[in-house]
Amino acid sequence: MSLTDERLHDLLDKSLAALPRTATADCAVVLEGSLAEGFGNSSSDIDILIVRRGEENLPTMPSVLFVDGRRVEIRTRSVRQLTEQFSALGAQARRPGTLSEDLLNRCQRLLHSRPLRGHALAGEAMALMSRERFSRIAADWWAYRARQSFRHAVALLCLGATDEAVDWSGAALVQTVKAWAAGQGETYLEPKWLPLQLDRVGRPDVRDRYEELRSPCGTPASARTHLTACLAFAAGLGLTGVTADPGRLTVERVTGVTTWQTGERVHVIRRRREVFALGRRAGAVWRSLVPGRTLPQALTAAEDAHGAEPGPVLAAFWRYGLIRLAWKGAGTVTACLPLAAPPGPVTPPPSTARPLLSVHGAAVSGPDGIDLLPLPADRFAAATMALVWSNVVAENAVEDLTGALGRGQWRVAELTARRAVHAALRGLFSAYGVHPLPADCDLVHRMDLLPPDTEPIRAHARELLGRPVDSAEHGEAGLADLRAFLTEVRRAAGADAFPSSFDSAGAWRATLELGHDWLRIGAHVDAELPIEEARDLLASHGAQPHQS
Structure with missing residues (x-):
């Protein structure tokens, strides 16, 4: 340890003096972490755990102090909390894949801590689980992860991700050696201290082979060779349940x-x-x-x-x-x-x-x-349904406009043309994922929500919305201009191949099929439907409800 006992106790006295007196009454004090393990250095934190008798629910978050140039972390646990902690560890140990790393780490730090005050109480806390049992739990935890990492590497190699496979082989190697070291009693979790743990175990053959395998080359052939070598080494250390065969x-x-x-x-x-x-x-x-x-x-x-x-x-x-x-x-x-x-x-x-x-x-x-997609599934479905429906409305408006012009219904034609412009703009907004949509009268004012390259569309829309229809000449010119506008908007919104819904039975059928595709997605994600009739189209699987 890099601290003398005298220096350690001096730092402890100064740290505890900064805490309320009630926090240290009737308690044990232990040193945890890398310094307690014998691995620490002059930059290591001084990790202190205060154990108090009783049933208190003490905070998990540590108090962090800076004393004489050293960082000191002070945590507190009651005996009840520690008892529950080790009981939970024993219950979770049956399934290493779900065992909490944080729980494992907390228990390990206490079991391998160094009592500084209240030795009797500290001993009671440290006796909540034997080191031998904890060693088995930690070894199983690491072994489970090593198997998963090796299997991950096998898959990546099969998929041609050579560099990633090499990295995961290396991760599996570390986890395998940590599992083996835990079986030898070296249970400290932090991987960076593994070289010192291997030195302390006293098996230079394991240490040296581990070091040899740590730095492979990154070619496909060498990656495969490295994985095979790591697996052989792991098998020699007792790891089972994995091979280099991707057919598994x-x-x-x-x-x-x-x-x-x-x-x-x-x-x-x-x-x-x-x-x-x-x-x-x-x-x-x-x-x-x-x-x-x-x-x-x-x-x-x-x-x-x-x-x-x-x-x-x-x-x-x-x-x-x-x-x-x-x-x-x-x-x-x-x-x-x-x-x-x-x-x-x-x-x-x-x-x-x-x-x-x-x-x-x-x-x-x-x-x-x-x-x-940068929007949630329900908005995606709602926006695409609105996109389809807006085009249906635009098609219907063009049909109505044609009929109104034929009858000389100029006011009807003017309102219908505006309806077509608004429907087209709703489609454009929907194509950019805007949902819910602005009100129709606000659409042309809210085009600042869209990219600058849609500005010509806004200018064209403003011109059409302000155009009167008061004669056959103006009406025919307006209809031609409206068709050009719809083509412009549909090209921008990815709807240029939209069926001419009201021209024929075949076009209407194509419209229903297109709408049904999106309705199915909308129903799956509980999205808002554009109109109530859409439920009938969904129920009929895309067919007209009264079709024989």
Whole structure:
């Protein structure tokens, strides 16, 4: 230890003097952490735990002091809290995969602490679990993580992610050696002290081989060789349940992940909240996946669908939690590192594509794109339904305008033309993910919500909204200008191929089919429907309700 006893007790006296007298009454004081383990240095914190008798619910957060140039952390626990802590550890130990790292760490620090005051009470606290039992629990905890990390590395190597596979092989190596060291009584969790722990165990052969394997090269061949060597070393240290065979891995569904296709675009919704839009090749790979196939089989099928190298796409599906990988006989592969972010799906930055939506699906960055939409699933569905419905309304308005002009109903024609302009603008706003929409009369004023390149559309809309219809000549010119405006807006909103809904039975059927695709997604995520009649279209599976 880098502190003399005299210096340690002097720092302790000064630290405790800064606390209320009631905080140190009828208590034991122990030194925890790296200094208590014999690993610390002049920069190490001085970690003090005060143990008090009784049933109190003392705060978990430490008090941090700076005494004579040293950082001192003081924590407090009652005997009841410590008893519950070790009882919870014993209960969780039966399932190492769910055992809390924080709980394991707290118990380890106390069991290997150094009593400074109140030795009898400190001894009672440290006797809540034997070191031998804790050593077995810690070894099992590390071994579980080592297996998961090795399986993770096997999968990455199969998918062609060489550098990542090497990193996870290295992580698995550390976890394996920590499991073995814990079995020898070296249970301190912090991995950075592993070299000193191996020195203390007194097995130079293990230490030297560990050091040899720590720095591999990054080529595919060397990565495979490194993984094989690490697995052999791990087996020699008693780790079981893992091999280098990727055929032990299977591709499986993830609960809460659903697939929705509109036109050629594949959308994947995660947990009914997040929407991923897949590019052409990524969508083909997604459609090629068959749950239960081995990872090599899935990769072969994906190669046929992708036409190039699908490994990165499959790896991204896995990374984002859209699929899961399972080890035959051992459940889902879930790798994690100590003292790091918890395991789980990664959420990428949201897509920056603009406009975000079209009637045929969300925009994507490219053929291999797996793009997270920057709006929640219910808003995505509501906005796309509004986009489709706005185009239906615009089509209907054009039909009504044509009829009004034919009858010389100039005031009706003027109001109908404005209705068509507003419907088109609603579609444009929806394409950019705006939902709920501004009121119709505010649309042209709220176009500052949209990118600057939509300014010509706003100028055109202002001109049309202010144009009177008071003669056949003005009406026909206005109709032609309105059609040009709708074409301009639809091109910007990705709706240029929208069916001419009211021209024929076939066009109306195409409109219903398009609307039904989006209604199904909206119903799945409980999104707001654009009109009540949409429920009937959903119930009829896209057919007209009275169709024979």
